[in-house]
């Protein structure tokens with residue numbers, strides 16, 4: 001009789017990137033990200049550094065790879081600048097593509113219909129942002 005094995009869980013694409021943080025990694029204090037603001041977190045150094053950003057909106061946190069689906073470039077030009085002027089959308093500062101905050105869908109611009117790659121984040125009881 002052949003014993004069945006549970007299927008292996010496939011990692012998400014962001015987990016396969018060089019220098020990706022492990023699930024459970026504390027990335028910083030929640031209050032380092034202003035409410036209705038955004039902040040970048042970088043793991044590693046050099047061209048292969050893992051760059052992600054977190055947006056706080058209406059009591060929730062959303063994490064994404066800092067990689068625009070248009071040209072695979074970082075979205076920001078200035079530090080921590082990931083939102084539209086009214087703060088209601090994520091905006092790529094390279095060619096001004098606009099994305100929803102809650103699911104990273106591009107709704108206007110050069111890559112309409114594609115999505116930012118989500119990196120799951122949560123907040124632990126000590127007020128730390130954690131991967132996963």
Ligand code: FES
Nearest residue numbers: 068070092095097
């Ligand atoms: S690289 Fe983001 S819109 Fe072109």
